Amino acid sequence: MTLLSVNLNKIAVLRNSRGGNSPDICRAAQTCIEAGCGGITVHPRPDQRHVRPDDVRALAAMLRGRVEYNIEGNPFAGPRGDYPGLIALARQVRPTQVTLVPDGDGQLTSDHGFDLRQDMARLRPLVGELNELGCRVSLFVDAGSRDFDLAAVIGVQRIEIYTGPYAQAFADGDPAGALAACADTARRAQQAGLAVNAGHDLSQANLGTFKAAIPGLAEVSIGHALIGEALYEGLATSVRHYLQILR
Template sequence: MTKLSVNINKLATLRNSRGGNVPNLITSAQDIESFGAQGITIHPRPDERHIRYQDARDLKKVVTTEYNIEGNPIPSFIDLVLEVRPTQVTLVPDAEDAITSNAGWDTLKHKDFLVDVIKTFKANGIRTSIFVDPNVEMVKGAAETGTDRIELYTESFAHLYDQGKTKESIQPFIDAANMAHEVGLGINAGHDLSLDNIKFFKEHIPHLLEVSIGHALICESIYLGIENVINMYLNKLK
């Protein structure tokens, strides 16, 4: 079964919009795990507009499933990850002012940088994953960095799938996943995956280990309830 890691950034956004501590991220993460999610993901950004660096430290004390911290490996992020030591770090090439992640790494252009960063994390017992577009050459490049896994950036899949272009939406991801498996990389995926498209994606992507879902899951939970939504995802991921 593909694991479900719930990204709780949007809960932090809601909390920060009013100050105070509602919703409480610690309680939320514990509840999400109790509802069946197999991981918690956070993506702190330098301006801490949703997840704060202190949240990363506090969550480490309570998360009992897989703990995944995403972000651009700037010095402050690297220091945070080395301090917290999550299960997994996912490296994302975000600009500081990016609203959300919008591209994968050019693993050829940034190979030397990625090699150094990944080596540091792995030396500290942290599993590494890097965000990549569904491009076979970028997957091959990822294998040269020493990373354990890739996370396929699925925005293009979701966009085309919504237009009914199912074959066009999925084929690049099938090719990328097959290449990742061939070169010995684990396969994660995330971005714009939802209850509408997750079953189709899961059924077509071989060797899919984990999906990270936040925005859609939290939005769906407004109508359906978060415990119900988590179990709906788990059923579609079987």
């Protein structure tokens, strides 16, 4: 079955808006695990607008040996204040997977993937170091991307398809073109020996259609929609609904 990794960034946003430690991000992770999710995702950023380095470390301690741990972030963003940089965090906690994302402070959320041909030389040593740490490496890419053979050569094991455009097309009532682009991208990646993840704006409404179009989909990372839906139906119930769709 496709693994569901729950992104807990929005829990941290709510906590940070008030200060203190409530809601507790580790308790949220525990609730998701008890409901059956197979992984937890966080996306720490240098400006620490949501998940902070101490969250990354606390979650690593509680998750180890239980479910997969996926840390997302920009590998080119250097240390800033208490943020040591993505690679340094990976050295400290050795997550199951590191998803490399080319985002910056000016972006409200991740909204594009890597240009594989252009970025490969800079990515090569970082991917190599993550592999040496025992971390699986995934690259965030746009639907329509190519050159996956270049990614495989430097040690990348997976891609994560940016599904924001698909989600918007689905909401507009015309998802066929965006869905076909995602399916074609998945086929190209799998032909290059890479596994396929997906994430961004996937929801209970659009996930089933997406999964049916992507044979062999390894993982979906879902945060914003799942946490929003949890306000109405409860966190554990929302996780179980997603798992039912993925089955």
